Amino acid sequence: MERYDQDDVTKVTLPDLPEGQKQIVMVTQDESTFYSNESPMNLWLLENKNPICNKSPGSSIMMMLRIPLFEKLHPGCQALFILDQSSNHNAYAPTAKCATCFNLKDTQLSSVNLRVILPGYYIGPDGEKKIQNFYNLEIKNEGKKNKRRTWFRKGLETILTEHGLGKWDEYKAQGKYWKAKCGNKEANHDFTCCPYHMLENQPDFHAQKTALEELVSKSGHLYTLYPKYHGETNWIERYWSTVKRIARKECDYSFKALQENLDNFLDQVSPPEETPIEI
Helix, strand or coil: CCEECCCCCCCEECCCCCCCCCCEEEEECCCEEEECCCCCCCCCCCCCCCCCCCCCCCCEEEECCCHHHHHHHCCCCEEEEEECCCCCCCCCCCCCCCHHHCCCCCEECCCHHHCCCCCEEEECCCCCEEEECCEEEEEEEECCCEEEEEEEECCHHHHHHHHCCCCHHHHHHCCCCCCCCCCCCCCCCCCCCCHHHHHHCCHHHHCCCCHHHHHHHHCCCEEEECCCCCCCCCCHHHHHHHHHHHHHHHCCCCHHHHHHHHHHHHHHHCCCCCCCCCC
């Protein structure tokens, strides 16, 4: 990565890279919403009247960073995206292998188009890697010529049994029932507390990436997350706070004024062709 002089940020030292290695550029992504009813600094009021602010946020403009923009600004470089742990950033694609997608028993599908989860794998008793499909087709004869085709998504019990795992027989012998979910957020030490946690710990499920991480990885860039519980230490928070300070100072913060001036406020804080010094 580039190194900036702590006493003069306009002085930049470029990295000495081995042949074939791309320069890494940190991209700390975040969103900021500029609300038109947000914290006005000045109000015109009649005598003896108290300010009553609109409780709704008003119209808003959302700023987001995208991979194509990075590649245009930094050709030939590799991005290191550092994101916070929001629900959006931790969301999985419909094709992902997630234990929460499966019921305990096999589930009949209403449409063949619902077969979206990609195959997984497990290691068989012979030590060989086995491909595992998560759907079964059932064909029943209806009359002499007609056949009824029904697709099922495998349940936790079917999947784990194919792995050679599960504790249903052990629990049944004790007159107990091995519930699909134990009710605890964390599994026990060997993941035998419930079928859900046991499946979640299988190699193919454990290695499943979020939708955003898959997208970034396929684009040839790097991806990581901030710790789950961290203060507002995301570097870009300083950028947003400075932009909002300038916006409050230089416009009336109405939606129309923000529409007309927001690009200029963003460029003031981070000039396209200059080193940012306002932050």
